[in-house]
Amino acid sequence: MWDVRAYRTPDRRRSTARIFGAVLLPCALLLSACSADQPAPTASPRASQAESSYTAPPATETAPLRGTSVPTGSLAHPSLAAKIDNHEAARPQFGLERTDVVFEELVEGGLTRYVAVWHSDIPDVVGPIRSIRPMDPDIIAPLGGIVAYSGGQQQFIDLMTRTSVVNAAFDSDETGLFSRTGEREAPHNVVLQSKALVDRNDTVPAPSQQFAYAATVPESSATVDGTPVTTISSRFSDSRWPDWTWDAASTSYLRNQEGAPDLDAGGVQLRSTNVLALRVEIDDTYLNVPKTTMIGSGEAWVSAGGKTVHALWTKAAQDAPIRLTDDNGVTIRLAAGNTWIELVPVDRGSVTLVP
Template sequence: MRMPARSRWMAAVGVLAALALASGCAAERELPVPTATPEYVPVFEEPEPYALAPLTGEQVAVDALDHPSIAAKIDNNINARPQIGLGRADIVYEILVEGGATRHIAVWHSDIPDEIGPIRSVRPVDPDIVSPLGGIIAYSGGQYRFVVAMQNAPVYNAIHGQADTAETIFRGTNAPAPHNVIVRAPQIVAQQRKLDPPPQLFAFAESVAAATATKEGSPTARIGLQFSVGNTPAWEWNAESERWVRFMHGGAVDRDASGDQLAAVNVVTLRVPVQVIQSIPTVGLRGSGEAWVSTGGATVRAQWSKSGLTDTIRLIDEHGVAVRLAPGNTWVELVPLAGDVSFRAP
């Protein structure tokens, strides 16, 4: 017996409703069960403390350089080359001596080689250079008046031939005498560890890009220096290493005993007066004068000044603002007023 039309319609609606209810229940069972979101707890890590190396402006671990610097009067005679440890010095000063030649005062603090040298005798300007550092100066002797002046400076004098340097300053086999006096630098530093570390000598930027010369200077490919007619060292910019690389008179590559070419992050060139007193060129480093600072392939003009024995050399730009060097090693060229300085653009 056939169902009435209304009954068939109601039955169909019921079936559809049941299917929908079943489908909804299935869908509800398939939904993922929500989980609680964990609370975010930020983690803060304390940065490692650091200090700035006073002679290079580089970041170092706190107390890593809690020891004195050691400076040495380094021979620059042709028979003394290549010098030992010169490429690892924080600062190197080049100074005119007799016969138009030059010698160096090199300073090590952040990286002290096992041996440095060869060392030679002191000259009148040397106390002005090393007194701001304190620490140690190693040399082979000199004229009595120059040795007395150095002994009166606020530094420990490590002199070849003294009883207390018998084990630390010796004649090596690198060259014939007098170009063979070598210093065991770490041992002397350990013996004089009670001495204070050096102060900061220059103003430093945080990077090469932030240094004054890099930002404001004129692009420079080559720095030419004339200490005398027969002594014309030079620096050339090496973009790959971001260093100035050094050449001797005549264009030969200047290397140290490691075989590496001598290089510098900063080259500071000072024009200084020189008087010949009793046959000795006497460099004046108290007063003021013209200067250039070369960093990052560029050079900026400056004025240098130094007042007293223990005062540092100040470098001020044309606006009266301190010139900031880049972190790294520095060569300071004390070029006589009678000499010459030139800068070649790329």
């Protein structure tokens, strides 16, 4: 007899396989058709347009004498330091409002003069230009660049020319860029075509950074760690007592001399983001010509943002910059902006801070 079960089982399996295959084939064909009809992914027009219109921001660097952010390469020129007159007959001076740094120093007769330094913003004309003094090489040498002055004792000129700084002197002028203006009387009338002088020396390197800087006034060491001070008064002698008053509206200090506003040539009061008062020794080696001792150390006060922090200043060598540290030995950061430095004698001057 035939075994019915053994006979039917193969047919049932083959039948099932045929049905299963029939079901899969249309699905496979359907998937293939769907895949063929699907377009390849492409970037959206909006994204492509955004990518093509993107412009990278310009590269920036820190201005070495201001701490501000400037386009890379925009300050690839030397600094100019000039001896600027501060006699009453020389006021208002030309270009002081555009300086990066100004040093005020004691000279003969209890008067003061400036070593004014321009780099970020160089005017067409600066002055009145006066003669060199024995401390000037120590002040200017760390900057490199150019120094402009109108003569001086030969021993002081020799000290200046022995530095690496490019010397430009009115008394031996070969540039043709010094002249006397009819607006003032001699000797307070020598002026310099400063922009032209810098342009002629454009291969001289830019200065190195002299101080540590914070990006903003609120981030400066004085503002963060200092105490509120409204006025910084420095007395050099009975003839010279400049002071600086905090002006919150302009986030800067306004300058006065001998109790009156100190104005620029446009009639605007001179101002500074940072005010440094450094106590310095006076060397009387040159008899009636006082020499501010710059290589060494001393007490200092650093002001920014309406506050003042006590400090120590040090300068290791002629070519070395001034270093500022707080009472904990931490490097002080100035606020980004311009700086005035009062070099106040220890033995004959004073610094008064008014809350």
